Amino acid sequence: MTEWADVLDVYGSADEMPRLLARAAEVTDMRAPVWDELWSRLCHQGSVAPASYAALPALVQMARSRPDVAVDPALHLAAAIIGAMDVPAGAGSERDEHAEEIAALRQLASRKVGLVEARTDVIWTLLAVAAVEDLGAWSSHLEALVDGEIEADCPSCAEAVCVEVVDGVLVIVDEEGETDGIAVREAEPGDLGPAEVRLLELCREHGHGEVARELRQLFGRATCSLCGASFRIADALD
Ligand SMILES: [Zn+2]
Numbered sequence: 001m002t003e004w005a006d007v008l009d010v011y012g013s014a015d016e017m018p019r020l021l022a023r024a025a026e027v028t029d030m031r032a033p034v035w036d037e038l039w040s041r042l043c044h045q046g047s048v049a050p051a052s053y054a055a056l057p058a059l060v061q062m063a064r065s066r067p068d069v070a071v072d073p074a075l076h077l078a079a080a081i082i083g084a085m086d087v088p089a090g091a092g093s094e095r096d097e098h099a100e101e102i103a104a105l106r107q108l109a110s111r112k113v114g115l116v117e118a119r120t121d122v123i124w125t126l127l128a129v130a131a132v133e134d135l136g137a138w139s140s141h142l143e144a145l146v147d148g149e150i151e152a153d154c155p156s157c158a159e160a161v162c163v164e165v166v167d168g169v170l171v172i173v174d175e176e177g178e179t180d181g182i183a184v185r186e187a188e189p190g191d192l193g194p195a196e197v198r199l200l201e202l203c204r205e206h207g208h209g210e211v212a213r214e215l216r217q218l219f220g221r222a223t224c225s226l227c228g229a230s231f232r233i234a235d236a237l238d
Pocket residue numbers: 154155156157158159224225226227228229
């Protein structure tokens with residue numbers, strides 16, 4: 001049993017955690033206050049604390065108890081905590097210690113890709129998959145796609161390049177926010193690594209063609225509006 005009073009969350013003592021987790025077990029709405037509080041105590045802007053790991057078994061149990069909820073805050077919070085863990089996994093690493101929870105979350109997360117429909121829900125779910133399957137940079141950078149604004153630094157001239165999603169098309173915009181008409185080039189199949197292939201495969205399997213098209217652009221190449229260099233967006237993300 002976890003002695004919650006002796007465990008720290010992001011803000012301090014985690015002695016409120018049993019009460020919060022019990023309440024959250026009854027709530028599937030991501031915007032509910034109890035989930036707000038759990039996010040800020042357990043995964044505040046990517047920061048985690050010992051209580052975050054201690055809460056993983058309860059969050060996984062919650063997510064397993066309601067597999068048909070398409071967007072389950074329990075799954076997303078657990079995935080975000082795992083995404084914040086040290087990578088790569090190795091002997092004695094945090095990922096090793098939580099291998100059982102991660103295995104359960106992998107199964108749940110990939111299944112949810114088939115339950116979600118709205119664009120942002122699909123991207124959020126792919127983000128959870130990327131976190132629990134340890135798909136490298138995409139476990140954090142897919143979030144930019146939800147916001148529709150991807151900040152990158154040109155590897156050649158180091159200037160900031162902003163890529164915006166406009167009606168499913170990724171375009172480069174200048175400092176004034178004007179698009180200069182330089183479209184992003186979709187990745188060729190041969191340019192894709194295993195992580196990219198996995199995410200596209202999940203989209204294909206579950207009929208998320210529009211998100212797949214955005215992903216192929218995100219995995220593709222952009223042209224710097226200042227120096228004209230062509231670079232892989234993946235290599236230029238902050
Ligand atoms: Zn440049």
